[in-house]
Amino acid sequence: MSVNLALLDTSFDMCIKCTVCTTKCPVAEVQPDYPGPKQSGPDGERWRIKGEGFYDESLKYCTNCKRCEVACPSGVEIGSIIQKAKVRSGRHKPKIRDYILSHTDLMGAVATPVAPVVNMVTKVKPVRKLMDKVLDIDERPALPTYSWQTFRQWFKKDAPDQTGFKRQITFYHGCYINSNDTTVGKDLVKVLNAMNIGVQLLKKEKCCGVPLIANGFMDKAQSNAKLNTEQFREALEGDSECVISTSSSCSMTIRDEYHKLLEVDNRELVDRIFFFNTFLVKEFEQGNLPEMKPVKIKIAYHSPCHLIRVGGIVFTLEILRRIPGVELHMLDQRCCGQAGTYGFKKENYETSQEIGAPIFDQINKINPDFVVTDCEACKMQVESSTDYKVLHPLSVLARAL
Amino acid sequence: MKTIETDVVVIGGGATGAGILRDCALRGIKAVLVERDDIANGTTGRNHGLLHSGARYAVTDGHSAKECIRENRILKNIASHCVEETDGLFLTLPEDELSFQHKFITACSDAGIETQLLTPQEALKLEPNANPDMLGAVRVPDGTLDPFRLTSANILDAVEHGAQVMTYKKVVSLIIEQGIVRGVNCIDIKTGEAVTVRARQVVNAAGIWGQQIAEYANLSIRMFPAKGSLLIMDYRINSMVLNRCRKPADADILVPGDTISLIGTTSRKVPYEEIDNIKVDSDEIDVLIREGEKLAPILGRSRVLRAYCGVRPLISVDGDTSGRNISRGIVIRDHADTDGLPGLVTVAGGKLMTYRLMAEMTTDVVSKNLETNACCTTAETKLPGASKDKIKQAASVSVPVSISAQYRHGERAEQFLKGDSLSKSVVCECEMITRGEIEYAIEQLNAHSLVDLRRRTRLGMGPCQGEVCACRAADVLQETLKKQGKETNIAKDLNEFLQTRWKGVLPVLWGDALREADFTYWTYQSLLGASSLEDFSHNRSGQKDGIQNTAALVENSLATQLEREV
CATH class of the missing domain: 3.50.50.60 (FAD/NAD(P)-binding domain)
Incomplete structure (x- = not known):
């Protein structure tokens, strides 16, 4: 089975042309060649139904940030319409570069055993120049570094024993925590253990699929979705209360996109798949609040697009507010421009920087000790484009324990 | 004088x-x-826009069928930019007699209309939205014709x-x-x-x-005035003309016209005195949807954009009372x-x-x-726009804008696609109409008002029914007419344009069309204060203020819908 890209979904028909999506599109704001989500999504779909020849190349500028879907008062899944149209058109055949950038789990498996070498090499200027020339990966943004020990390896060998806890949850760590930066995973274990909850991992897991969708590997994304969903089902049939993810994009994908976009039916499970923040706030509300000491830091919080899409910002803010001593500054809710793999691509780098510029300026003005955000792509963009280090909200919480 | x-x-x-x-x-x-x-x-502007192959008349009126297929071939050549060669399917549904199919194919062949008998599987491959319960289908050279x-x-x-x-x-x-x-x-x-x-x-x-x-x-x-009503769907739900393989009846033709689909028609006798004031009746809409769904079930799940009707100009020749059997x-x-x-x-x-x-x-x-002896050449001489010459894709125009402009104006589109960036800016986003195309229609195609512009460009014919483009186009119209030294009361013109749009939406005011109309009302009346613009309250022929009137209708429909839901 492959993902059905046919035009059976007529949700575009609900669009009342109010154009509010286009006013909220970070790409349309800086890239005059992109006509915005209304024209690329529901308007364009009418034409593409008439004939595939009406496909507009400018759809390639869409970052799939989904701010259009948040803005839409008519329930049109504009971002998904555009993603499907891109793949259906066959015009943007993924390049080797897109394969490398999107197959995050595979790249992690290849890179982690030789992490120090990879990390060093990807910082060498001539190497970056070569990648820029040959692969169209822009030489300017810092590429993700790889971890010498994967999170799974750490969890197996070095993590504290989890069997003593009466309550158990399953952690879907995703690629970034496993291969690139294990900190957030370790912090989750620390925080949950402090709340008397044990952590388990899935027997196996694959990339959630979000970079695969954005780069046109729909069938691969679908097969990952099937494997992950089976794993979730198995874990939830066992002694796990729920599945938790700490990445906002992974979390949106495994909960919502699997059935909406990839046609993998996970609807009976979604009520037990949580982004860490809703789970923690629920526990806090029920009185399961870990003992915290003051953390005297000034932080600037950046809202990731995909967390806005699922309505999750308020829960992260609630967690940050409960940590004593934290001076919290809220950055404007603008896209940082990274959009997963988008900002690494040579043709997008400048658009990506232009989208993020107001955020970078605001961070510089606030001059915080740390920028805080829930998304690893936003973290990479901010760290690459400013002098500030970015923490995950869980890492701030872990410092208070 | x-x-x-x-x-x-x-x-x-x-x-x-x-x-x-x-x-x-x-x-x-x-x-x-x-x-x-x-x-x-x-x-002319109130029918299916169907390029008949003649198949529809083959069984009942062989003479008309022959005329149709001859003109069909001529128009494909001389008016190629007004025609889309979609082909058509005559579906036999479970409630139809399959035996009619044989009679139909024989009659088509007698009239010189080529047919191809298809299995339901073959037909569905060609037209995936056709009714999958069909018993069989016949393919004929039907098409679309933009009147x-x-x-x-x-x-x-x-x-x-x-x-x-x-x-x-x-x-x-x-x-x-x-x-x-x-x-x-x-x-x-x-x-x-x-x-x-x-x-x-x-x-x-x-x-x-x-x-x-x-x-x-x-x-x-x-004259024998027979009213025919049609519904326009929001998008093109079918890519081939769909007909029923039986004797002609109500609501049995679904035509993919440009960006939309049309289902029609009904046929009702109207008194001659009423031909200027005909309107679509709600029971006609029910029939159109019910029968349309039989041709393409997706029709029932799609937005109906508007309803309209026209009068067939038939001359009474016998005692027929339905108007259906008149030649x-x-x-x-x-x-x-x-x-x-x-x-x-x-x-x-x-x-x-x-x-x-x-x-x-x-x-x-x-x-x-007049005692002149020049011969007719219209069967061979191509109309302007029909040369089939491909024009160069202008670098700064997006593909959909360029192709749709050529679809509408053939090679003549080059005249306005090569303009400056202002003239290439999109005015009507649903139908991809640029400022340049509007200027061209005013200057070359004798358009004096927004309603005229609609007939020449499709301005305001898309899902938003003028909501986004009406005020933009009004500005272009006023400026262009001013350049020609012509004065116009643009507020009045805008009001008339919105009224003609609303007239077609009112009979189908439910669901998304209702939300759209409500939003348009909110934009033009509540936000832009359209009725307080000069002349807006002085409508022609002493009608009640049109916008206020529409507002009342929108509110009534909302109330009815709420009642239904409760």
């Missing part, structure tokens, strides 16, 4: 009148066309060959001197100015309104022969499909009366 001298004056700016004007011009006959409204405003573009292209060619067109000129009397018709007296319905056109031949091509023209000469022509045959009367009144020729009956043939036959009569 203005007086114009010419050889032929044609009354009526529908497809037939435009065709006659072109035919005269190509034969070197001096001709003027007068139309009381805009071109293609009557029956607005067709009329406009005929006029454009006529004008380029020396003819003259005067829209918004209502004929108020015929000039009859010594028992010979010598011309027409008109009134400009916008300015009230009187205009006289003196001619050696007067052609009455006013369609259903031709009865009134004949009455000016105390002649009796009995679509062409009637031409040289009143010199039939009524002893030289100078007047009436053409009636027929259909959009045979407009060119009607024009040829009429012009033959006129030509004989």
